[in-house]
Amino acid sequence: DVKVTQSSRYLVKRTGEKVFLECVQDMDHENMFWYRQDPGLGLRLIYFSYDVKMKEKGDIPEGYSVSREKKERFSLILESASTNQTSMYLCASSLTGNQPQHFGDGTRLSIL
Amino acid sequence: GQNIDQPTEMTATEGAIVQINCTYQTSGFNGLFWYQQHAGEAPTFLSYNVLDGLEEKGRFSSFLSRSKGYSYLLLKELQMKDSASYLCALRDTDKLIFGTGTRLQVFP
Numbered sequence A: 001d002v003k004v005t006q007s008s009r010y011l012v013k014r015t016g017e018k019v020f021l022e023c024v025q026d027m028d029h030e031n032m033f034w035y036r037q038d039p040g041l042g043l044r045l046i047y048f049s050y051d052v053k054m055k056e057k058g059d060i061p062e063g064y065s066v067s068r069e070k071k072e073r074f075s076l077i078l079e080s081a082s083t084n085q086t087s088m089y090l091c092a093s094s095l096t097g098n099q100p101q102h103f104g105d106g107t108r109l110s111i112l
Numbered sequence B: 001g002q003n004i005d006q007p008t009e010m011t012a013t014e015g016a017i018v019q020i021n022c023t024y025q026t027s028g029f030n031g032l033f034w035y036q037q038h039a040g041e042a043p044t045f046l047s048y049n050v051l052d053g054l055e056e057k058g059r060f061s062s063f064l065s066r067s068k069g070y071s072y073l074l075l076k077e078l079q080m081k082d083s084a085s086y087l088c089a090l091r092d093t094d095k096l097i098f099g100t101g102t103r104l105q106v107f108p
Helices: none
Strands: A004-006 A010-013 A019-025 A031-038 A042-049 A064-070 A073-078 A087-094 A107-111 B003-005 B009-013 B018-025 B032-037 B044-049 B053-057 B060-065 B070-075 B084-092 B095-098 B102-107
Touching: A004 A087, A010 A019, A019 A031, A019 A087, A019 A107, A031 A064, A031 A073, A031 B095, A042 A064, A042 A073, A042 B084, A042 B095, A073 A087, B003 B084, B009 B018, B018 B032, B018 B084, B018 B102, B032 B070, B044 B053, B044 B060, B044 B070, B070 B084
Parallel strands: A010 A107, B009 B102
Antiparallel strands: A004 A019, A019 A073, A031 A042, A031 A087, A064 A073, A087 A107, B003 B018, B018 B070, B032 B044, B032 B084, B053 B060, B060 B070, B084 B095, B084 B102
16 A cells, blocks of 8 residues: 655644655655645645656745655745645655545644 | 536435536546545545546446536445545646535435
């Protein structure tokens, strides 16, 4: 079974802090994704990566950056956290586009 | 661009059958996924349709009509544990575009 592990289940940070969310997958998947999920808005793609050191902007990249130095690890960075970034963050991975994405358990991030 | 439309909420009774619809507009169709998400948990994969017709998987089936831009998820013999959100997602090469999801509540 594919395992996607997110480093924290719950996280509380302060406005202006730099925040790192980590995600690791154990199935040698090429593609990795970061989403945020908000009530009434569904899952929205922030960034994705289809290979090491490659990244593509999703629908809502503003205020975020990502890093993929190794195939199994994909990090999401909030450069200067703001209260409107309070959300559930979900990481996912897939082998190819026609294979299902496998999701981590999510990180519920609160910015105070 | 793409647009996906699903009902926001549905209710049904244990043991019944429920159909959750998803309509979409896209300039190029590459496939449609259905996911289930229980409250506070990660989405889990249910089905993938790329050709027209019905795909059956136990109590769950998914149907696709590409010409009509329409899919549905059919849940039979509903159980209380089927109370969850059901997400329809269009494949766009290697990424997915998700609808806002349908929250299904199953009552005894």
